[in-house]
Amino acid sequence: MQTCANATTVAFQGLEARRVEVQVQLTPGTGAIVIVGLGDKAVSEARERVRAAFASIGLAIPPGRLVVNLAPADMPKEGTHYDLPIALAMMAAIGALPHDALDGVVCFGEVGLDGSLAAAPGALPAAMAAHGMGAAFVCPEVCGSEAAWAGGEVLAAPSLLSLVNHFRGGAALKPPERGDLIAGAGVPDLRDVRGQEQAKRALEIAAAGAHNLLFVGPPGAGKSMLAQRLPGLLPPLASEELLEVSMLHSVAGLLERGRLTRTRPFRAPHHSASMAALVGGGLRAKPGEISLAHQGVLFLDELPEFSQQALDALRQPLETGQVLIARANHHVTYPARILLAAAMNPCRCGGGGVGVGACRRGPRCAIDYQARLSGPLLDRIDIQLDVPPVTAADLALPPPPEGTAEAAARVLRAREAQSGRGAGLNAVLDQPSLEKIATPDAPGAALLAKAAESLALSARAYHRTLKVARTIADLDGSDGVRRIHVAEALSLKRQWAGAEQPGFAKVS
Ligand SMILES: Nc1ncnc2c1ncn2[C@@H]1O[C@H](COP(=O)(O)OP(=O)(O)O)[C@@H](O)[C@H]1O
Ligand SMILES: [Mg+2]
Ligand SMILES: [Zn+2]
Known part of the structure; x- marks a missing residue:
């Protein structure tokens, strides 16, 4: 079993989305998940959401201590969109995903207790940053029509399980369509x-x-x-x-x-x-x-x-x-x-x-x-x-x-x-x-x-x-x-x- 894995995501500084590496390491020790790297409260709560999501999809976390580092560690990180990269990096670390599944992708999204994926603010600038890095963008299904505007490759998934299936070569996810472009609607004369x-x-x-x-x-x-x-x-x-x-x-x-x-x-x-x-x-x-x-x-x-x-x-x-x-x-x-x-x-x-x-x-x-x-x-x-x-x-x-x-x-x-x-x-x-x-x-x-x-x-x-x-x-x-x-x-x-x-x- 692989005990180290990385996923890529972004941190927002204003409108700019900066690259962040989520590094996960499974080491011997007490059964705890520790998140370090200047995250806010929403980031530290990712631990509970991901733990519950794993349980509800029947994924056991092996005994040991899981350390999650968000690098660069001196860049402040806010929001719930770190859930998905943390979950996917943990899955890769415990062997639930192929070890190269997360190469060349940027992950973004909130994870629900039942393993579903929920919207997080900033999908458009995050997808644009992914496109700029030449990476595919993995996000919740509800963010897909927004992320598609960035022009790069987008994978929009309803749940963690559907992503696992996709990465294991099972049911492939369809690329999402762009949302509508509205012109001049509802402006009073x-x-x-x-x-x-x-x-x-x-x-x-x-x-x-x-x-x-x-x-x-x-x-x-x-x-x-x-x-x-x-x-x-x-x-x-x-x-x-x-x-x-x-x-x-x-x-x-x-x-x-x-x-x-x-x-x-x-x-x-x-x-x-x-x-x-x-x-x-x-x-x-x-x-x-x-x-x-x-x-x-x-x-x-x-x-x-x-x-x-x-x-x-x-x-x-x-x-x-x-x-x-x-x-x-x-x-x-x-x-x-x-x-x-x-x-x-x-x-x-x-x-x-x-x-x-x-x-x-x-x-x-x-x-x-x-x-x-x-x-x-x-x-x-x-x-x-x-x-x-x-x-x-x-x-x-x-x-x-x-x-x-x-x-x-x-x-x-x-x-x-x-x-x-x-x-x-x-x-x-x-x-x-x-x-x-x-x-x-x-x-x-x-x-x-x-x-x-x-x-x-x-x-x-x-x-x-x-x-x-x-x-x-x-x-x-x-x-x-x-x-x-x-x-x-x-x-x-x-x-x-x-x-x-x-x-x-x-x-x-
Ligand atoms: N010049 C105008 N032509 C047509 N309707 C007007 C005009 N001025 C006011 N009204 C009517 O009066 C209402 C109140 O106007 P409003 O723009 O709220 O005034 P104010 O902001 O100056 O208090 C408007 O919704 C509109 O129905
Ligand atoms: Mg008025
Ligand atoms: Zn007066």
């Missing part, structure tokens, strides 16, 4: 929104230049309805984006039946969501909502109701396109290139300053509420717009002639113009590129200078206006930024109560 022409235009501009946006308006104005229509205006995910987004959702355990979608993500966490849910992390390192919105839209409704900690945590991904999560003994990063759409009432009680349902507590109410948002956060939001209450007359209008399809086509053309210049999307232009490609013509420059003075624009607000004007020009198919583009960009600037914007408010 812009045509449903009556009136609110300026807000709809703001959505189109936001989508075209990747500008973060904030809607300020009373309850019922249609802010949420508008924001939900933003993903439909963005171009469908390109192939590499699709894979990266799907990998994130895989690691979070959210890819159902291996189904991938080209529609950009839309995530709308509630303001009471925990930091772990928003940013990522928790008991096991997992992407949070900010990362799940990668390449799509993160919608934060009632923005000032989010905790200060949560709002601060947004700044890093908005600046770098990544989230860094501190773990006990290491760091994990996940991609988080998001388009932020936020909404808020003008004041805590809802109504704000004007019209029916206006706040009776005076401007102080709005100023205090708005002061919860920091200047640095608002600096990252190029479009800040008032959304007035929707009128009965607007609601009685017939559906507008143009909807999502027409606006999305204009967005696509504007994005092509941006990629043609090679300086990136307008929202992320640095100052030199901005000067080079967004300097307005003389009338535009004069208008901007006048507005900068009369509105007391900060340097940052000035640059935000220029970026938005550049996008408006791109939507217009115009090489240069003209007065009309600057004028529209200025019309998308909200007048904050008491100051140019909160965070810089002079308290009177």
Whole structure:
């Protein structure tokens, strides 16, 4: 009998799946299974699941001491997907599998007490890593349609026994089929929104230049309805984006039946969501909502109701396109290139300053509420717009002639113009590129200078206006930024109560 055996699996560091060798050795001694190699609680519990699974399929573990080492031993390992490589390496060590069965395969999956195999998060990136190593990927049947997207050889098995049969040359397992690829399903149309022409235009501009946006308006104005229509205006995910987004959702355990979608993500966490849910992390390192919105839209409704900690945590991904999560003994990063759409009432009680349902507590109410948002956060939001209450007359209008399809086509053309210049999307232009490609013509420059003075624009607000004007020009198919583009960009600037914007408010 062979007393040593190896199986290969992976450990996740963010989205990266690193190779891990599971080494099993049967030595004389007391009848114990010992797992070493920096595993978390789920890894050490593999022992009990595997022991029970062996018993239920009638596989006796010979007397002795089984040592399982997960190498490299200094790399932290989290999750239940180590069950299967541990079980298979043990089987090989005790002679229940041919000794070369595990050569050139990467094993991944959770083992049930009855010997069945269950899903574990991360099958897609794990299968891609296996493909990269030139190895076949062995996983639970339920992960097969997801793993098949990696393009390599995949063996998906319902149970330990079916794998044993396969490796012994009995009933061979069939390769799984890829899950479905869905395009454009279930995205609500812009045509449903009556009136609110300026807000709809703001959505189109936001989508075209990747500008973060904030809607300020009373309850019922249609802010949420508008924001939900933003993903439909963005171009469908390109192939590499699709894979990266799907990998994130895989690691979070959210890819159902291996189904991938080209529609950009839309995530709308509630303001009471925990930091772990928003940013990522928790008991096991997992992407949070900010990362799940990668390449799509993160919608934060009632923005000032989010905790200060949560709002601060947004700044890093908005600046770098990544989230860094501190773990006990290491760091994990996940991609988080998001388009932020936020909404808020003008004041805590809802109504704000004007019209029916206006706040009776005076401007102080709005100023205090708005002061919860920091200047640095608002600096990252190029479009800040008032959304007035929707009128009965607007609601009685017939559906507008143009909807999502027409606006999305204009967005696509504007994005092509941006990629043609090679300086990136307008929202992320640095100052030199901005000067080079967004300097307005003389009338535009004069208008901007006048507005900068009369509105007391900060340097940052000035640059935000220029970026938005550049996008408006791109939507217009115009090489240069003209007065009309600057004028529209200025019309998308909200007048904050008491100051140019909160965070810089002079308290009177
Ligand atoms: N402009 C609009 N056109 C059509 N329906 C609207 C409009 N604005 C609001 N509604 C209706 O009112 C409901 C509430 O709008 P919602 O987007 O939740 O408002 P808010 O987020 O500003 O509080 C929507 O579900 C929709 O049925
Ligand atoms: Mg709402
Ligand atoms: Zn109020």
